[in-house]
Amino acid sequence: MIVTLQLGADAAQVKRALVARGLWLTALTAPHDPNAVTHFVVAPSSTRVDAQELARIEGVASVSVAASAHPKVDVHGPVVSVAGVSVGGGRPVVMAGPCAVESPSQVEAVAARVAALGAQFLRGGAFKPRTSPYAFQGHGGEALRWMRDAADRHGLRVVTEAMSEAEAPRVAEYADLLQIGSRNMQNFALLKASGRTGRPVLLKRAMSASVEEWLLAAEYLLSHGATGVILCERGIRSFDDATRNLLDLGAVALLSHVHRLPVVVDPSHGTGRRDLVAPLAKAALAVGAAGVMLETHDDPGRALSDGPQALPPEQFAQVMGELGVAPRASAAPVARAEVAS
Numbered sequence: 001m002i003v004t005l006q007l008g009a010d011a012a013q014v015k016r017a018l019v020a021r022g023l024w025l026t027a028l029t030a031p032h033d034p035n036a037v038t039h040f041v042v043a044p045s046s047t048r049v050d051a052q053e054l055a056r057i058e059g060v061a062s063v064s065v066a067a068s069a070h071p072k073v074d075v076h077g078p079v080v081s082v083a084g085v086s087v088g089g090g091r092p093v094v095m096a097g098p099c100a101v102e103s104p105s106q107v108e109a110v111a112a113r114v115a116a117l118g119a120q121f122l123r124g125g126a127f128k129p130r131t132s133p134y135a136f137q138g139h140g141g142e143a144l145r146w147m148r149d150a151a152d153r154h155g156l157r158v159v160t161e162a163m164s165e166a167e168a169p170r171v172a173e174y175a176d177l178l179q180i181g182s183r184n185m186q187n188f189a190l191l192k193a194s195g196r197t198g199r200p201v202l203l204k205r206a207m208s209a210s211v212e213e214w215l216l217a218a219e220y221l222l223s224h225g226a227t228g229v230i231l232c233e234r235g236i237r238s239f240d241d242a243t244r245n246l247l248d249l250g251a252v253a254l255l256s257h258v259h260r261l262p263v264v265v266d267p268s269h270g271t272g273r274r275d276l277v278a279p280l281a282k283a284a285l286a287v288g289a290a291g292v293m294l295e296t297h298d299d300p301g302r303a304l305s306d307g308p309q310a311l312p313p314e315q316f317a318q319v320m321g322e323l324g325v326a327p328r329a330s331a332a333p334v335a336r337a338e339v340a341s
Helices: 011-019 051-055 104-116 141-153 168-174 188-196 211-223 249-258 267-271 274-286 313-322
Strands: 002-005 025-028 039-042 060-064 080-082 085-087 093-097 121-123 157-161 177-180 201-204 229-233 263-265 291-295
Touching (some): 011 039, 080 229, 104 141, 141 168, 168 188, 177 188, 201 211, 211 249, 249 263
Parallel strands (some): 093 291
Antiparallel strands (some): 002 039, 080 085
């Protein structure tokens, strides 16, 4: 952004007015020219201020703003409605469940438990992107049906991942919130196909992605028809292996308070350690997250995927209490929108 002053304007007075609004400035003026116009270049780290507000300051001639690379994201807003649940509406949402859906009985037990404790979403992987080709890859379409049935019985919404362009429409038939995983954040064919389903999308940050790249991936989804995007911070790759990933809560605060976008934080993947989930979940809500995504398993020692970071039942209940989530009195039916054809 560049603020251009009127000829003869009091540059010091205008600068004070700009600084008072939280702007960091660099002044550009032709040297040794008493008739030169002063321009103030606003640093990107400044507080976000509407250009029209700055144009009304006495002595300002014009305000130039560069065209945004993600205009749909910029006007998105802080709330996304998912089958009647407002994500970013003030009340923190909890998305909870196992890393992988292992059986009908497993997902039924988890759904009953997390719903009773106040979670609004059942999370779980039907299709699992695993680093090793020999690791459990998920039960696919069968698991989608198991999740949907369990969620409907307990008044939960379903959030689950689509891994390919061909799978997106099928996953959208069962999911209320379509998930794009970290490894697929820049799978542009998948982003386009997911947007075309007309579902809202949970977009996980790639482990090496900048915030700008993350926002551009969200723009792909919105420009192809997604009814909303919820960003999910799940940790980025770091030089330090003390935790599985580096949970970037600074980015959460930036996206929530500056960009005014809904962000959910996944401290389970962010650390890979169940003993750090509670403090980081609370920290996430404190910096402005709209909710948290938590992994829980009835027997983490036997989990087919990510057991060390999954909360056993008693610890999950404790975390929900520490987050101030009230237990649910009864299961409410889920009103689901049709998938876009």
